Amino acid sequence: MEAGIVGLPNVGKSTLFNALTLSKSAASENYPFCTIEPNEGVVSVPDGRLDRITKYIVPQKVIPAVLKLVDIAGIVKGASEGEGLGNKFLSHIRQVDAILQVVRCFEDEDVIHVSGNVDPIADIETIETELTFADMEAVSSGMEKAVRSARSGDKEAKLRVETLEKCNAHLEQGHPLRTLELNELQRKSINSFGFLTAKPIMYVANVSEDDLEGKSPLVVKVREHAEKAGAGMVVVCAKIESEIAELEPEERAEMLEAVGLPEPALAVLAREAYRTLGLESYFTAGEKEVRAWTIPSGATGPEAAGVIHTDFEKGFIRAEVFTLEDLEEHGSEVEIKKAGKMRVEGKTYVVKDGDICHFRIG
Numbered sequence: 001m002e003a004g005i006v007g008l009p010n011v012g013k014s015t016l017f018n019a020l021t022l023s024k025s026a027a028s029e030n031y032p033f034c035t036i037e038p039n040e041g042v043v044s045v046p047d048g049r050l051d052r053i054t055k056y057i058v059p060q061k062v063i064p065a066v067l068k069l070v071d072i073a074g075i076v077k078g079a080s081e082g083e084g085l086g087n088k089f090l091s092h093i094r095q096v097d098a099i100l101q102v103v104r105c106f107e108d109e110d111v112i113h114v115s116g117n118v119d120p121i122a123d124i125e126t127i128e129t130e131l132t133f134a135d136m137e138a139v140s141s142g143m144e145k146a147v148r149s150a151r152s153g154d155k156e157a158k159l160r161v162e163t164l165e166k167c168n169a170h171l172e173q174g175h176p177l178r179t180l181e182l183n184e185l186q187r188k189s190i191n192s193f194g195f196l197t198a199k200p201i202m203y204v205a206n207v208s209e210d211d212l213e214g215k216s217p218l219v220v221k222v223r224e225h226a227e228k229a230g231a232g233m234v235v236v237c238a239k240i241e242s243e244i245a246e247l248e249p250e251e252r253a254e255m256l257e258a259v260g261l262p263e264p265a266l267a268v269l270a271r272e273a274y275r276t277l278g279l280e281s282y283f284t285a286g287e288k289e290v291r292a293w294t295i296p297s298g299a300t301g302p303e304a305a306g307v308i309h310t311d312f313e314k315g316f317i318r319a320e321v322f323t324l325e326d327l328e329e330h331g332s333e334v335e336i337k338k339a340g341k342m343r344v345e346g347k348t349y350v351v352k353d354g355d356i357c358h359f360r361i362g
Contacts, residue, residue: 001277001294002040002068003202004096008123011104012206012238017041017071019242020266039071045274046267047281047292049324049354056327057285065281065292067274070096090134094194098277099201100269101127102238105218106208120205120222131196132171138193139168160189171197202232202276204269209237212259232272236265280353283324284308295351304351305359315361319345322356 007013021041045065054062072092093099103120143164149157163186170180176197205222207214214223214235226233244252244264256264274294281292282304295304306313322333326341336342351357 001097001279001296002070002095003098003100003273003277004070004072004093005100005102005204006072006093006127007102008104008126011102011123012106013102014039014071015242016102016204016206016236016238017069019238019245020069020270041069041071042066043069043266043270045270045281045292046263047271049281049283050290050292052324053283053285053290053327053356056331057287057290057333059285059287059290061289063289063291065274065279065294067270067277069100069273072096090130090196093131093196093199097199098273099196099199100204100273100276101201102204102206103222105205105214105216105222106211108208118218120218121225124203124222124225128176128197132174132176135177135195135197136168136171138195139164139171142190142193143168156189159185162186163189167195176201200231200276200278201229202226202234202272205233205235206238207235209240209259212237212240212261212265232276234265234269234272236269241266280351282351282353282355282357284358285356297353299351300347301345301349301351301357301359302347304357305361308359312359312361316347317360317362319349319351320358320360321345321349321351324354324356327356 005013005017017039020043043066045067047064050062050064070092101124103123104118105120107118143161146157146160146164150161163182166182166186167177167180167190170177177195178198178200180198203222203226205214205219207216207219211219212235219235223233240259241264244255245266247255252264256262278297279294280297280299281294284291284293293304293307295307299307301319302313302316305316305319321343322336322341326336326339327333330336330339330341333342
């Protein structure tokens with residue numbers, strides 16, 4: 001699962017990406033289209049539960065969950081018609097599972113806004129419009145092929161036609177496909193299209209150094225828009241975060257204290273992006289390692305085991321499960337078992353976020 005970082009040119013998108021992935025590139029320069037091919041990076045998802053587990057189970061190493069990020073070049077008005085670098089970038093967005101839209105919420109005369117003035121809602125609408133136009137074009141081209149197949153009596157094609165018609169009507173009303181209710185069969189019939197507006201979205205308000213809590217009118221507008229859209233939203237000062245990311249751990253803590261942040265805003269962003277993707281973590285814990293494993297929400301025991309190795313899903317017999325709270329109350333797995341708190345779960349068990357699991361494989 002991966003998230004694509006999108007936005008208009010000069011909103012701080014690549015600065016944010018570089019800070020997240022602790023990397024540097026010429027992409028942080030102040031000019032549009034500086035990211036020609038999408039950069040990719042992997043970022044750890046901070047999780048305080050790992051530290052809590054290792055107080056009782058001391059491992060040789062600790063491995064957090066990770067999130068794959070793709071930095072996609074700036075989109076401009078008319079991208080769906082080939083403006084800027086156009087459809088090339090839209091195709092990059094089509095490959096990701098969720099969209100993180102960076103929205104500029106700061107004034108800076110030295111950083112030119114592509115439209116001439118800072119208006120985060122207009123920026124959001126520009127991106128959404130281009131993605132909508134691209135989806136409408138994809139619906140139109142897909143409809144022609146589906147109609148031809150449906151005429152020959154293909155039942156799957158008939159369902160696809162019906163679903164595409166429903167999508168088109170929704171898009172024409174100006175609504176993203178993520179808000180369209182479809183049943184499972186309908187969703188499967190159009191999965192291959194990779195519709196852009198169907199992807200879950202999260203907004204990242206990039207603020208100035210004097211608005212770290214995101215209280216400016218610009219941020220308030222983004223927050224209200226996100227709430228109305230049912231989307232996640234985080235406040236980040238990409239400039240400060242990039243400086244923090246380059247520091248040694250001790251210096252990092254000092255700078256965080258100096259600017260009044262309990263943790264890097266990037267940690268909040270990573271966790272919220274993880275949630276936006278519909279992901280959760282379960283843990284395995286032993287002397288060799290304590291590790292967070294990434295699963296989609298609703299994964300069963302065999303599916304969760306399969307994340308470790310595909311053979312584990314095939315050979316799954318049962319899962320032995322306990323919680324972090326059990327560990328903190330009883331102090332060890334041995335005591336958890338003595339207290340009767342070690343649960344034995346079968347193939348239909350839905351793994352919960354934060355479960356600590358041992359899998360028995362046959």
